[in-house]
Amino acid sequence: MIGEHVIVGYTGESGGRDALALGAAISRITGGELTVAAIYPPGSPGLAVEAQANLAHAAEELGPAPAEYMAFESRGPGRGLSVLASRIRADLIVVGSTDGGQNGRISIGATSDHLLHLSTEAVMLAPAGYQPPDEPSRLTLAYVHRPQCDEAVERVAQAALRLGVPLRLITLDLRTDDPGRLGDDLALAVRLAWESTGIEAEAEIAEGHDVTAALETLEWLPGELLICAASEDAQPHRVFLGELAMKVLRASSCPVTVLPRGFS
Structure with missing residues (x-):
């Protein structure tokens, strides 16, 4: 962790x-x-x-x-x-x-x-003016079905287990993808978290015409941390944030952590 x-x-x-x-x-x-x-x-x-x-x-x-x-x-x-x-x-x-x-x-x-x-x-x-609470409340991973995010599911699930906080997996539906496929992908990620750590992750699909609108449909707890995986374009063991993840970061109201590719 x-x-x-x-x-x-x-x-x-x-x-x-x-x-x-x-x-x-x-x-x-x-x-x-x-x-x-x-x-x-x-x-x-x-x-x-x-x-x-x-x-x-x-x-x-x-x-x-x-x-x-x-x-x-x-x-x-x-x-x-x-x-x-x-x-x-x-x-x-x-x-x-x-x-x-x-x-x-x-x-x-x-x-x-x-x-x-x-x-x-x-x-x-850290967002501007952010005041961290005494304890974290939940870890949320922005999930897209690709190897980098699958690796992140396991790592973030382990961190949530160690910290004793819930794990949430979110996928954005910007009305450009098949909602059924997004739901299936998210269900597989929930299963991966369970099989790797025994933690039962929450799962939510956020719908909106853009990233900001989609994120605003979700509830964000005080002390929540949002995690993004590096882009597939990142060099091994380096951070590289893709265009969609950058938009997520700019729209987030809680701290965001970006993991390097191949993080362990």
Whole structure:
């Protein structure tokens, strides 16, 4: 299960604070390590000092919660977080939304865009203004019938079992596919979750003329986490988010985790 070692990409902006709160909550729930990182560009002593100052602010916000704080030099924040995560063997990178986006929704900037197309670790994004509850309430996997999602069903079912929360599998019906086939595919995924873990997953088909309308037909609990599998176009052991999954991410009102291809 991801969350054994969480790295948070921290900035002094609101998105950095949202990521810090979410990353700290995840590490508390999983009992994993927490690293807070501030990335700064090479050849910029002033920004290196600013990164250290940001980390001091992060430590004040976290208080006594155990964490390691690291300033790291890199040509770009996304690249820096990915490289640092590999070096310290973190398995989850948490970042926030860019400033100026809609409150309660995920807004993708340069850092998150880089991670969503090249990261070797799972990536979690916090909606703007997100305040995590003390405990998770449910894991929801966006399911499409393909090998990447079938692998994710087993992994997410194991995580739900370990956390003691329900598992929900959702499929979007955007009125372009055969509803009967979508239902059959979802039933097979529910069976896969049961056979691999003994957990009885909920299953819902969300109908709408677009992704946002479909997701709005579903109930979302406080403390819910949405998971997406990487695209089939992703390189092995890397994240790459397809067009539909990107739309799901932008329309989500809860944190979204994207798993690398071949995640284990």
